Amino acid sequence: SVRDALAAPRKVRVPDGVESEPLPSRSDLTGLSPGLAAGGEEEARKRLTAWLRDGITGYADQHDDLAGDDTSRLSPHLHFGALSPVELVHRARDKGGAGAEAFVRQVAWRDFHAQVLSARPQASTADYRTRHDHWRTGARADEEIAAWKDGRTGYPVVDAAMRQLRHEGWMHNRARLLTASFLTKTLYIDWRVGARHFLDLLVDGDVANNQLNWQWTAGTGTDTRPHRVLNPTAQARRFDPDGTYVRRWVPELEGLEGRLVHEPWRLTGRERAKYDAYPDPIVDLAEGLDRFKRARGRD
Numbered sequence: 064s065v066r067d068a069l070a071a072p073r074k075v076r077v078p079d080g081v082e083s084e085p086l087p088s089r090s091d092l093t094g095l096s097p098g099l100a101a102g103g104e105e106e107a108r109k110r111l112t113a114w115l116r117d118g119i120t121g122y123a124d125q126h127d128d129l130a131g132d133d134t135s136r137l138s139p140h141l142h143f144g145a146l147s148p149v150e151l152v153h154r155a156r157d158k159g160g161a162g163a164e165a166f167v168r169q170v171a172w173r174d175f176h177a178q179v180l181s182a183r184p185q186a187s188t189a190d191y192r193t194r195h196d197h198w199r200t201g202a203r204a205d206e207e208i209a210a211w212k213d214g215r216t217g218y219p220v221v222d223a224a225m226r227q228l229r230h231e232g233w234m235h236n237r238a239r240l241l242t243a244s245f246l247t248k249t250l251y252i253d254w255r256v257g258a259r260h261f262l263d264l265l266v267d268g269d270v271a272n273n274q275l276n277w278q279w280t281a282g283t284g285t286d287t288r289p290h291r292v293l294n295p296t297a298q299a300r301r302f303d304p305d306g307t308y309v310r311r312w313v314p315e316l317e318g319l320e321g322r323l324v325h326e327p328w329r330l331t332g333r334e335r336a337k338y339d340a341y342p343d344p345i346v347d348l349a350e351g352l353d354r355f356k357r358a359r360g361r362d
């Protein structure tokens with residue numbers, strides 16, 4: 064019968080010479096961030112209910128606070144289809160208020176990117192709007208890409224975010240924006256390099272949202288201000304004002320209080336030596352900005 068044909072096999076024979084290992088149990092998989100530790104429709108609905116009860120009201124004011132981590136973290140559930148976006152929007156609207164309105168506006172980006180990709184499928188790999196970039200390549204660029212992926216660029220907020228990505232398979236939207244701007248604009252590296260890395264690690268990694276957000280940030284997509292460059296230090300001061308987010312992910316800098324944690328290069332002599340496990344910046348921000356402006360013919 065069809066049922067038998069679709070049933071999971073009772074036993075799986077592996078080829079000779081291939082050792083099998085026990086499956087990890089759920090408790091082995093802890094350490095993941097809230098909202099990601101388990102999947103499935105039941106978990107997704109639980110998270111949505113909790114979000115509507117406790118989180119959504121503050122969304123308009125708090126969603127950009129890196130340390131507060133006050134977004135819904137529903138993206139993996141939406142990505143895997145465990146949650147209907149239509150139901151999500153209806154229930155958010157029923158709740159009402161400024162937080163819910165801001166949340167619904169944000170969810171609309173998901174549909175927007177899906178529509179853009181549907182109209183222009185080649186935008187998953189090719190520039191949506193070319194800026195005739197000659198992205199950097201070569202040994203130096205490769206070293207910088209490796210430093211970016213590993214979270215050792217010497218810019219604490221960038222490094223915190225890249226380490227969170229590796230550890231949790233997730234990153235806050237503001238952190239995605241600033242790390243993507245850093246790679247594509249400050250380092251002037253092809254957006255496809257970053258998009259590939261995100262897709263490899265993100266638990267919500269999704270071609271439409273990932274590639275088109277990368278293009279948006281690189282200025283080859285639908286951003287109406289394609290040449291803006293985010294300054295990571297200014298972003299850090301604004302969205303992680305007391306440095307809590309950075310200290311959470313960059314333990315080498317734990318001892319630095321307040322905003323100084325965003326600018327360890329300001330330290331000198333013995334004070335700097337205390338933190339020498341943390342690298343110096345791999346690029347000067349002003350030089351990076353100049354290079355980008357020249358490349359785009361904007362100086």
Ligand SMILES: Cc1cc2nc3c(=O)[nH]c(=O)nc-3n(C[C@H](O)[C@H](O)[C@H](O)COP(=O)(O)OP(=O)(O)OC[C@H]3O[C@@H](n4cnc5c(N)ncnc54)[C@H](O)[C@@H]3O)c2cc1C
Nearest residue numbers: 134135136137138170172173236239267268269272273276
């Ligand atoms: C460079 C870059 C890459 C990204 N890659 C992905 C990706 O692979 N998959 C993905 O789902 N999102 C991606 N995003 C969008 C966004 O960062 C995440 O959807 C969001 O951080 C998920 O967290 P949340 O569920 O707590 O978001 P919330 O702030 O709670 O938002 C609710 C939902 O709205 C949708 N949403 C919010 N912001 C966006 C956005 N800018 N674009 C599209 N949908 C959005 C998501 O479905 C999200 O779950 C990317 C953004 C950037 C800048």
